[in-house]
Amino acid sequence: MKKLLILLFAVMCAVVSAQNKVPQSINYQTLIRNTDGTYLANTNLSLRVSIIKGNPTGTAVYTETHAVSTSKYGQVNVKIGEGSTNNVFSTIDWGSDSYFVKCEMALSGGSYKEVGVTPFSSVPYALCAGSAKTPTGTGILSFDADAPSGFGFSGNTITTTKTVGHWTTMAPMGVERRYVAVASVNNKIYVFGGETNFDFASTSVEVYDVTTNMWSSLTTVLPVGLTLGAAAELGGKIYIAGGIAKGTSVGSNTVHVYDPDLNSWATVASLNNGRYTNSLVAYNGKLYAIGGTNSTSSSTVVTAIEEYDLSANKWTVLTNIPNALGSSIATILNGKIYIVSGSTTIGDASKVRSTVLAYDITLNTWEDKAPILESRIGHTVSVVDGKIIAVGGSGINGYIASTEMYNELTNTWQKTENISKANMALRSTVVGEVLYIVGGLNDMSGSITKVNTVEKMSLSNQEQKMYIHTSN
Numbered sequence: 001m002k003k004l005l006i007l008l009f010a011v012m013c014a015v016v017s018a019q020n021k022v023p024q025s026i027n028y029q030t031l032i033r034n035t036d037g038t039y040l041a042n043t044n045l046s047l048r049v050s051i052i053k054g055n056p057t058g059t060a061v062y063t064e065t066h067a068v069s070t071s072k073y074g075q076v077n078v079k080i081g082e083g084s085t086n087n088v089f090s091t092i093d094w095g096s097d098s099y100f101v102k103c104e105m106a107l108s109g110g111s112y113k114e115v116g117v118t119p120f121s122s123v124p125y126a127l128c129a130g131s132a133k134t135p136t137g138t139g140i141l142s143f144d145a146d147a148p149s150g151f152g153f154s155g156n157t158i159t160t161t162k163t164v165g166h167w168t169t170m171a172p173m174g175v176e177r178r179y180v181a182v183a184s185v186n187n188k189i190y191v192f193g194g195e196t197n198f199d200f201a202s203t204s205v206e207v208y209d210v211t212t213n214m215w216s217s218l219t220t221v222l223p224v225g226l227t228l229g230a231a232a233e234l235g236g237k238i239y240i241a242g243g244i245a246k247g248t249s250v251g252s253n254t255v256h257v258y259d260p261d262l263n264s265w266a267t268v269a270s271l272n273n274g275r276y277t278n279s280l281v282a283y284n285g286k287l288y289a290i291g292g293t294n295s296t297s298s299s300t301v302v303t304a305i306e307e308y309d310l311s312a313n314k315w316t317v318l319t320n321i322p323n324a325l326g327s328s329i330a331t332i333l334n335g336k337i338y339i340v341s342g343s344t345t346i347g348d349a350s351k352v353r354s355t356v357l358a359y360d361i362t363l364n365t366w367e368d369k370a371p372i373l374e375s376r377i378g379h380t381v382s383v384v385d386g387k388i389i390a391v392g393g394s395g396i397n398g399y400i401a402s403t404e405m406y407n408e409l410t411n412t413w414q415k416t417e418n419i420s421k422a423n424m425a426l427r428s429t430v431v432g433e434v435l436y437i438v439g440g441l442n443d444m445s446g447s448i449t450k451v452n453t454v455e456k457m458s459l460s461n462q463e464q465k466m467y468i469h470t471s472n
Contacts, residue, residue: 025081025089030103032074040074042362048104048112049080051092056100056117062087071334075409142467151469158468161461163387165403165416170436171213173206173452177439178425179277181231183238184436185260187211189429190238191438192258193226197450201225201246205258208438208454210431220263223256230280234287235310236261241271241289242278250295251275251302255315269313275302277346279330279381281337283361285310290330290337291321299346301326305337305359322366325353327377333388333408336360340381340390341372349377349394356406370411374402378424378441385433385459392440394424399443403457419455434458 028049032040044067051062064083068076080101081089092099100119104112147153173191180194189208196202203225205218222240229243229252238258245252251274257266271289278292287308294300303320325342332338337359344351354371372390379393379400388406392399399422404413419437426440435457442449 025079027077028080028101029075029077032070032076032105040070043070043107044068045070045076046106046112047076047078048106049078049083050102050104051080052100052102052117053097055098056102056119058100060102062089062092064089071409077410142469143464145467147467147469151471154468154470156468158466159463160466161463162414163385163405163407163416163459164462165384165389165405165435165457165459167403167417167419167455167457169420170454170456171208171215172454173208173438174215174217175202175204175206176450176452177202178441178450179228180427180439181226181229181240181243182427182429182438183231183233184429184431185233185236185238187431188260189431189436189438190231190258190260191427192231192238192240193222193229193243194439195227195450199225199246201227201244203246208436210434210436218263220265223265223267224254226252228276230278230289232280232282232287234282234285239268239280239282239287239308241280241287242275242292244276244296249297251278251292255308268310269308269315271306271315272317273302273304273306277327278302279328281330281332283332283335288318288332288337288361289315291324291328291339293326293346299326301346318361319359319364319366321357321359323355323357325355329379329381329390331381331383331388333383333386335362338369338381338388338406340388341376341379341393343377347377349398350396352377352395370406370413372406373404373413373415374400376400376424378426380426380428380437382428382430382435384430384435384457387459389428389435389457391428391435391437391457392419392423392426398422399424399441417457420453423451423453 047066050060052058053061064085066078066083070076100117102117104114106112175196177194177196181192187210191206193202203221205221206215208215225246226243229240231238231240240256243252253271253274255268275292279290281288289306292302294302301324303324304317305319306315307318308315326346328339328342330339339357352375354375356369358367358369376393376395381390390404401418401422403416405416406413421442423440426437428437438454442451
């Protein structure tokens with residue numbers, strides 16, 4: 001094993017303007033490299049973090065441990081105050097002295113080794129507010145130019161950037177429909193089946209050219225009418241798995257394959273578990289069928305994640321989803337399958353949950369991730385420029401227009417620009433680094449209407465200014 005080192009420590013104090021509640025944790029980030037400069041990527045380890053009072057070799061007033069895994073860039077994020085400990089974080093008297101953070105690291109089965117002691121450059125204002133006094137000169141960062149009571153503006157600012165999304169309405173499809181299967185190949189978006197105003201499980205296929213903003217219909221339609229299925233592109237072909245076939249009430253296990261170059265259809269090996277409202281993703285030359293429901297009569301959640309090997313033409317159950325929710329939607333990011341939101345009762349928006357689970361395909365491990373901000377079903381989830389984007393759906397307050405963006409490095413969700421109208425039963429695909437949503441349902445003054453609308457979202461970086469205030 002290469003010798004390890006901690007290249008960088010960064011203690012990121014709480015960003016505040018005014019707080020009614022004293023937080024009980026501090027975000028802490030560290031980047032870990034090998035001594036040859038390479039990242040210690042995707043490695044499980046244990047961090048022991050201590051708060052030291054007075055000086056770097058002083059007394060530890062608080063100690064906790066964290067079981068963590070480095071990102072592909074060797075990054076680790078923890079919250080000091082939320083680790084395993086016998087101490088009480090809230091009893092630290094931040095105003096009584098200067099404080100330092102000491103970090104120790106242990107690889108699996110190894111002993112802890114000290115890797116650095118770093119001073120707090122400033123104590124978070126809201127933490128100091130819970131102490132007897134705030135030391136003169138203590139600094140805080142705020143998005144508000146007005147300083148809190150007891151603080152003054154230092155005259156210094158920090159300019160940061162955040163990623164935001166902007167939606168644009170595009171040419172509509174020719175047919176209003178919901179619960180389509182959609183995928184993209186060579187700057188063209190293919191929309192398959194779905195429920196139209198005239199057909200519960202349509203066979204129609206429409207194609208959108210992103211360069212001309214124009215739609216056309218294929219004469220080579222789906223071999224069978226299908227709704228609530230899922231599609232993914234792999235090797236220039238589009239695979240469609242699951243769904244409810246016309247004339248049936250159970251989840252299909254048939255996998256259809258469309259070849260855009262030949263304009264032809266074929267089938268491959270069937271799924272082990274028939275399913276609908278499922279997700280289908282491609283990663284590292286394989287397909288993954290995720291979640292779904294098995295039949296309209298029993299409404300039982302399918303927990304199996306199946307992996308398709310093209311060379312063997314075989315689906316294999318890879319794992320089962322723990323505590324699976326109905327109507328969840330999944331995507332894949334950096335080798336992890338993310339399953340986002342859902343309902344404890346299939347199709348019931350009044351019982352939605354904010355749960356987000358991540359399955360690491362390589363490590364065969366599950367992890368709880370930060371919950372989505374607005375719980376939903378009937379939504380769509382995709383990855384754009386390394387960010388997970390969740391759009392639309394239905395929740396406890398009705399149809400949803402909000403868009404949320406997940407940052408894997410910080411394990412946080414943030415809201416960005418809404419779509420034009422609240423929409424559920426929509427689907428999405430990505431072309432380049434642009435997200436497209438198609439179809440769905442709008443609730444127009446109490447009238448539920450299938451739509452043919454299409455919107456695209458591009459990401460951009462937006463500057464924002466943070467103000468540095470110091471205590472008087």
